[in-house]
Amino acid sequence: MRAPIGSFDNALPAADRLDLLPxxxxxxxxxxxxxxxxxxxxxxxxxxxxxxxxxxxxxxxLMGSSANCVIVLGRRGAGSTPAACLVLSRHxxxxxxxxxxxxxxxxxxxxxxxxxxGETGMEYGGITPVGLPAGWPLxxxxxxxxxxxxxxxxxARRGKLILPGREVAALPHAETVPGLGLAP
Numbered sequence: 001m002r003a004p005i006g007s008f009d010n011a012l013p014a015a016d017r018l019d020l021l022p023x024x025x026x027x028x029x030x031x032x033x034x035x036x037x038x039x040x041x042x043x044x045x046x047x048x049x050x051x052x053x054x055x056x057x058x059x060x061x062l063m064g065s066s067a068n069c070v071i072v073l074g075r076r077g078a079g080s081t082p083a084a085c086l087v088l089s090r091h092x093x094x095x096x097x098x099x100x101x102x103x104x105x106x107x108x109x110x111x112x113x114x115x116x117x118g119e120t121g122m123e124y125g126g127i128t129p130v131g132l133p134a135g136w137p138l139x140x141x142x143x144x145x146x147x148x149x150x151x152x153x154x155x156a157r158r159g160k161l162i163l164p165g166r167e168v169a170a171l172p173h174a175e176t177v178p179g180l181g182l183a184p
Contacts (some may be wrong), residue, residue: 003042003162005065005149006058014039014154014161021131024121025155028131035130035171039163046157049125051089054160063090066151067144067168069127071116074105082111082119083137086129086144086152086168087181098179102139126153128161129171138174141181145169 003011014036018026020043029036048057055062066089074081081103085093093099093110100108117124119133129138129152144150147165154161169176 001040003040005151005162006042006062008042008044008058010043011040011162014041017041017043017159020154020156020159022122022155024131024133025128026131033172035163035167035174038167039130039161041154042160042162044159049153049157055089062151064088065147065149066090067147069129069152071111071120071127072099072108073111073115074100074103074108076104076106081105081137082115082133083139084127084129084132085139085141085180087141088143088147091141091143091181091183094179094182098177099139102175102177102180103137120155122153122155123157126155126157126159128153128155129168129174130161130163131155132171132173134172136173138171139177139180140169140174142176142178143181145176 001011014029068089069086095108145165150165152161
């Protein structure tokens with residue numbers, strides 16, 4: 001199968017690669033539903049999973065369609081609200097503006113690594129919007145939702161997922177948040 005973006009040698013429907021996906025991602029793919037209909041898995045080298053190294057190896061043109069999923073915590077009083085944020089890789093998440101306001105938090109920050117990996121069941125550097133914990137908001141920048149195809153983590157450092165931007169916006173608890181991604 002040929003991937004719709006990039007020149008990957010090893011692309012298959014994600015449903016055919018469940019053995020390479022962490023449990024929460026594999027369960028979401030098996031279950032099907034919004035956001036998983038056109039999900040493609042590309043098997044890639046985990047040593048170059050980080051965006052800069054990845055696009056340097058697999059092609060600079062992928063920077064325009066790569067998106068990063070980061071976990072944040074919004075805090076108000078003693079409580080905190082986790083959320084996932086998905087922005088194009090060339091942008092940064094507006095944690096103190098768009099995220100804080102959208103979550104109705106007094107403060108917001110990136111979640112500690114241990115929290116992000118422990119709560120999602122995914123590897124750091126591979127967190128994906130597919131298979132997030134039930135009830136977590138998924139905040140999506142409009143540029144991601146409008147992209148023809150988006151390259152995101154697979155939940156593991158090995159491999160990436162490719163799906164249409166409109167499918168990202170259809171994932172459970174996804175909300176498009178204008179201004180979420182800030183250009184450098």
